[in-house]
Amino acid sequence: MSDKVxxxxxxxxxxxxxxxxxxxxxxxxxxxxxxxxxxxxIVWAIGYWIVMPAWPLVTSYTSGFIGYSSRGSxxxxxxxxxxxxxxxxxxxxxxxxxxxxxxxQVYQFAIRGGKSAFAVNCSQCHGSGAQGSxxxxxxxxxxxxxxxxxxxxxxxxxxxxxxxxxxxxIGDMPAFLTDELLTKEQINDVAEYVLSLSxxxxxxxxxxxxxxxxxxxxxxxxxxxxxxxxxxxxPNLTDAIWFYGKDKDIILRTISRGRANVMPAWTGRLDDTTxxxxxxxxxxxxxxx
Amino acid sequence: xxxxxxxxxxxxxxxxxxxxxxxxKREKIQPKKARGNFRRLxxxxxxxxxxxxxxxPWIRWDRGESGPDQAVLVDFARERFxxxxxxxxxxEVYYITGLLILAAISLFLVTSLFGRAWCGYSCPQTVWxxxxxxxxxxxxxxxxxxxRLDKEPMSISKLSKRVLKHSIWLVIGVLxxxxxxxxxxxxxxxxxxLLTFEAPVIAYSSVAVLTATTYVFGGLMRxxxxxxxxxxxxxxxxxxxxxxxxVTYHEARGEPxxxxxxxxxxxxxxHCIDCNQCVAVCPMGIDIRDGxxxxxxxxxxxxxxxxxxxxxxxxxxxxxxxxxxxGQFDSDPDRKLNIRFIRPRTIAYGLILALVGAVMVFTLFNxxxxxxxxxxxxxxxxxxxxxxxxxxxxxxxxxxxxxxxRQFLIEVKGVKGAQAWIESGPPLGLPILVTVPADALSSYxxxxxxPSESLQDKSSDIDIVVADFExxxxxxxxxxxxxxxx
Numbered sequence: 001m002s003d004k005v006x007x008x009x010x011x012x013x014x015x016x017x018x019x020x021x022x023x024x025x026x027x028x029x030x031x032x033x034x035x036x037x038x039x040x041x042i043v044w045a046i047g048y049w050i051v052m053p054a055w056p057l058v059t060s061y062t063s064g065f066i067g068y069s070s071r072g073s074x075x076x077x078x079x080x081x082x083x084x085x086x087x088x089x090x091x092x093x094x095x096x097x098x099x100x101x102x103x104x105q106v107y108q109f110a111i112r113g114g115k116s117a118f119a120v121n122c123s124q125c126h127g128s129g130a131q132g133s134x135x136x137x138x139x140x141x142x143x144x145x146x147x148x149x150x151x152x153x154x155x156x157x158x159x160x161x162x163x164x165x166x167x168x169x170i171g172d173m174p175a176f177l178t179d180e181l182l183t184k185e186q187i188n189d190v191a192e193y194v195l196s197l198s199x200x201x202x203x204x205x206x207x208x209x210x211x212x213x214x215x216x217x218x219x220x221x222x223x224x225x226x227x228x229x230x231x232x233x234x235p236n237l238t239d240a241i242w243f244y245g246k247d248k249d250i251i252l253r254t255i256s257r258g259r260a261n262v263m264p265a266w267t268g269r270l271d272d273t274t275x276x277x278x279x280x281x282x283x284x285x286x287x288x289x
Numbered sequence: 290x291x292x293x294x295x296x297x298x299x300x301x302x303x304x305x306x307x308x309x310x311x312x313x314k315r316e317k318i319q320p321k322k323a324r325g326n327f328r329r330l331x332x333x334x335x336x337x338x339x340x341x342x343x344x345x346p347w348i349r350w351d352r353g354e355s356g357p358d359q360a361v362l363v364d365f366a367r368e369r370f371x372x373x374x375x376x377x378x379x380x381e382v383y384y385i386t387g388l389l390i391l392a393a394i395s396l397f398l399v400t401s402l403f404g405r406a407w408c409g410y411s412c413p414q415t416v417w418x419x420x421x422x423x424x425x426x427x428x429x430x431x432x433x434x435x436x437r438l439d440k441e442p443m444s445i446s447k448l449s450k451r452v453l454k455h456s457i458w459l460v461i462g463v464l465x466x467x468x469x470x471x472x473x474x475x476x477x478x479x480x481x482x483l484l485t486f487e488a489p490v491i492a493y494s495s496v497a498v499l500t501a502t503t504y505v506f507g508g509l510m511r512x513x514x515x516x517x518x519x520x521x522x523x524x525x526x527x528x529x530x531x532x533x534x535x536v537t538y539h540e541a542r543g544e545p546x547x548x549x550x551x552x553x554x555x556x557x558x559x560h561c562i563d564c565n566q567c568v569a570v571c572p573m574g575i576d577i578r579d580g581x582x583x584x585x586x587x588x589x590x591x592x593x594x595x596x597x598x599x600x601x602x603x604x605x606x607x608x609x610x611x612x613x614x615x616g617q618f619d620s621d622p623d624r625k626l627n628i629r630f631i632r633p634r635t636i637a638y639g640l641i642l643a644l645v646g647a648v649m650v651f652t653l654f655n656x657x658x659x660x661x662x663x664x665x666x667x668x669x670x671x672x673x674x675x676x677x678x679x680x681x682x683x684x685x686x687x688x689x690x691x692x693x694x695r696q697f698l699i700e701v702k703g704v705k706g707a708q709a710w711i712e713s714g715p716p717l718g719l720p721i722l723v724t725v726p727a728d729a730l731s732s733y734x735x736x737x738x739x740p741s742e743s744l745q746d747k748s749s750d751i752d753i754v755v756a757d758f759e760x761x762x763x764x765x766x767x768x769x770x771x772x773x774x775x
Contacts, residue, residue: 129668140672140680239675284712286672286682286736 085109089273097150100280107280114281117274121266130285134244135261140285143241145233148289152230154279160265161233168265171233175258176217182255186213191251197226197238297548298565303574304516304584317439318512320422321432321569325593334410335419343464346471352376353692355727363473369728375653376728378690380660387649394645398638400528402630404535404611408521408586414514415586417465417507421458422572428454432569458508459500466499512573515586522583530614532629536587537612538567538578546578549602560608566598567591567609577609587611659697660688661755663766671771679772680738687733687755689725696724696758699735703751704770705743710736722758737770744772 005017008026015024029035048054052064063069082089088109092100100107119128125136132138137145146156146169159167176182182190186209192201193210201207215224221234228236235243244250244259266275282288303316350360350373357364362371370377370385377384399406408415429435429450441447470492471479482488483496506514515522529535543561561578568576570591573584577591595609612626666682674680689695698720701709711721712734725731737751751770756763 127669129666131669131672138669138672140669140682141674143675236675240673240677241675284734286680287674 092273092276097154097276097280110277110280111284113274114277114279114284117270117278118281121270122278130282134250135259137243138241139282140287141241142287142289143236143239144287144289145228145230145235145243147230148283148287150279150283150288153282153288154275156263157275157278157282158265158267161263162260163262163265165265165267169233171221171231173234173254173259175256177256178258182213182217184256187252187255190214190218191248191255194226194237194251195246195248198240297563298569300565300568302568302571302576302579304512304582305576305579315513316574318572318574319432319435319439320572320590321566321594322426323570323590323593325596327589327593331410331419331588331590335416338411338413338416339420343468346468346476350374353727355692357475359475361472362475365473376690378660378688381656384649384653387645390645391642391649394638394642397528398635398642400525401530401533401632401634401638402628404529404533405522405525405585405587406534408515408525409588412586414506414519415588417461417503418511418572420461421507421511424457424461425454428457455508458504461507462500462503463496465503466496469499470495512584515573516584530632530634532613532615532632534587534611534613534628535581536577536585536589536592536609537614537617538580538609539607539612539617540578540580541617543578543608551602555604560599560604562598562602564598566594570594581614656690657762657764658690659695659755659757659762659764660690661753661764661766662686662688663753663768665768665771671773673773674738678738678740679744679770680736681751681770683735683737683753683768685733685735685753685755686730687723687725688730689727692727694724694727696722698722698754698756698758699733700754700756701735701737701751702754703767704737704739704749707737707739707743707751707770709738712736720754720756739770741772744770744775747772747774 005027006015006024007013008015008024011026014027016027018025049062050064051066052068053061054064055062088106091103091106092110095103095106100110118126118130122130126132126139127136130139137143142148144152146152146161156169159165159169162168162170174181177184177187189206189210190213191210192203192206193214195201196207196210214222214226219226221229221232222237223229223234226237228234242250244254266278270278298321303318345361346359348360349358350371351358352371356376357371359371360373362369364371368379375384396407425435429438438447438450467483470483474492479488479492483492510518538561542559544559546559546561546563549555549558549562567578568591570593571577572588572590573586575582575584577585589611592609592611596606599606599608610626613628616626662685664684664686666684670681672680672682685699687697699709699711699722700720701707709721711723721735723731723733735753749770749772750767753766753768754763755766
């Protein structure tokens with residue numbers, strides 16, 4: 001590589017003096033339009049510093065003349081969006097649930113709002129499709145522990161189940177083995193009986209013994225016919241839906257140790273509009289009564 | 290003495306074929322006015338194309354209560370494209386693809402037959418540049434006057450001419466941009482809004498941008514757009530063959546060229562008297578006598594100029610004429626122009642054109658005015674109900690593409706004992722009757738439940754049948770009904 005600047009005969013331009021394998025680089029100026037674009041960018045940048053937030057300082061930053069910030073802009077947009085639905089929100093708060101269904105505008109607003117609120121607040125336990133999992137009810141089906149009409153769903157969401165709210169509803173499944181209320185054999189018998197309600201069992205003697213145990217210990221909540229009782233959140237034991245699963249082991253565990261799952265109270269965390277939206281959304285999933 | 294009836298112009302072609310550097314500083318081309326058949330044809334085509342452009346948005350078309358009454362309208366807000374009797378929904382955008390294919394193939398066909406006829410006559414760049422040059426000529430005079438004016442020092446008269454020219458150009462630009470936005474909104478309403486400053490910002494900014502592009506492309510850049518910005522001159526090289534029409538200088542007849550005295554014999558010399566008229570009228574700044582080159586848009590103004598000269602010196606017309614490359618070296622002045630219309634290339638283009646056109650027309654006239662989309666719920670895939678039956682959820686979207694409210698019956702077939710209902714209402718008997726407003730899409734949440742015993746597999750086929758209550762027009766969507774593993 002030589003550093004000799006020479007004049008190129010054909011173009012009349014100086015070379016840069018750089019040469020690689022006999023190829024020399026001409027020292028042509030940059031294209032004017034390119035150069036002017038760069039100057040314009042510099043001028044633009046200076047203007048940008050003055051007008052927009054630009055330079056970081058020790059504890060803050062230069063905020064610029066027009067005082068723009070992306071966070072402020074987001075807040076403004078959210079406020080605008082909220083304002084745009086102010087009327088729907090007000091209607092939803094005052095309207096009877098049954099009437100909302102006939103008001104398409106408000107109903108659609110509620111369902112959409114409910115869907116996104118569900119994804120943020122409820123899907124962690126109930127699943128993104130509200131399909132539930134053992135211990136967390138499936139909200140799509142027609143089996144409701146505490147009632148499946150709009151008012152009941154609303155109350156459940158608002159005050160929760162076994163939550164720390166004063167108006168919460170409580171139903172206890174006692175721990176029959178741990179608290180020594182029943183023996184292991186009795187628990188086995190009653191599990192056989194519960195299973196016999198929905199399928200054939202081989203050990204009919206155990207089923208018969210289980211029926212007696214059931215009538216003494218379980219029927220007060222689950223009912224004489226084991227159809228459940230919504231006042232206590234006692235599940236229907238005759239249907240095809242099993243809260244924790246249909247295995248005998250699981251049923252034995254439930255009777256032996258009891259169950260006390262918690263649904264939090266959402267009042268105080270979510271505003272009443274959102275709770276109403278959630279109630280309408282859950283109700284619309286297919287099992288609403 | 291040089292032939293006195295023909296002015297010999299001292300003009301150097303700006304885009305001379307030889308001796309072009311990779312970067313050339315722009316020189317302004319001042320085309321001289323041409324007179325003749327092709328110039329007349331260009332005026333007519335300019336009139337027609339500009340009329341189509343400006344008048345189309347104002348044509349009314351009755352679509353009843355639920356549609357706009359504008360014949361051609363791209364309605365972004367309502368997501369529709371209206372073209373007279375055709376109304377397209379966004380999902381039918383493939384018709385636009387079809388139109389683009391038709392346009393492209395038509396261009397190929399025309400190019401292979403007639404060369405760059407599009408460039409020379411109907412390209413908006415050509416039409417508007419022609420219009421701008423016309424304005425320039427009206428204000429500043431023809432070529433010689435303009436060249437003089439350019440050299441003059443600034444004066445009140447020069448300044449006023451310049452201001453007037455640019456003002457008219459800007460007005461044309463505003464009108465061009467102004468007409469464009471009428472394709473996207475109700476024209477009379479938008480015009481009123483534009484004039485009373487109540488139109489949306491996007492309308493004003495569209496007008497502003499199109500004013501700027503029209504002014505810059507038509508007034509200032511002109512031939513540079515064709516030469517440097519447009520890809521078409523490059524592509525056309527693949528479309529043109531030795532049988533395509535191009536503007537051709539008949540070298541065999543014209544050379545050797547040279548000045549000619551009146552009365553001198555025409556023996557031992559060519560018919561070109563080197564008057565440079567063809568160069569002076571060229572808006573692209575080329576010398577057609579150098580042969581075909583990229584810049585030539587085949588506007589044929591050099592043909593007009595040369596024919597004029599040939600008339601004056603009593604030689605047959607057509608020293609420069611539309612001819613094929615094959616005919617370029619034929620020196621017989623009485624030679625008949627022979628275009629081979631039927632060639633493998635034109636047959637291929639013609640067939641593709643006919644095929645795409647036929648498919649378009651067929652699908653357009655058999656286009657369904659009912660469209661159904663079914664999306665099955667994936668989360669959860671299915672729900673077990675308390676009686677042990679299985680429920681699936683579907684979103685059924687019904688598109689009513691006519692301007693009347695219609696009622697549809699939704700039925701479910703293929704799964705034994707299936708019950709269906711909408712939203713969270715109680716199970717009702719099938720079929721379900723729904724009402725879809727005119728020219729609208731309605732979406733329904735459909736629940737289908739079936740006894741567990743009637744499902745053979747974890748997935749069964751199920752038909753969702755949507756039928757027009759009155760006409761009986763039916764659309765069936767087959768989807769699946771999921772259940773637990775068996």
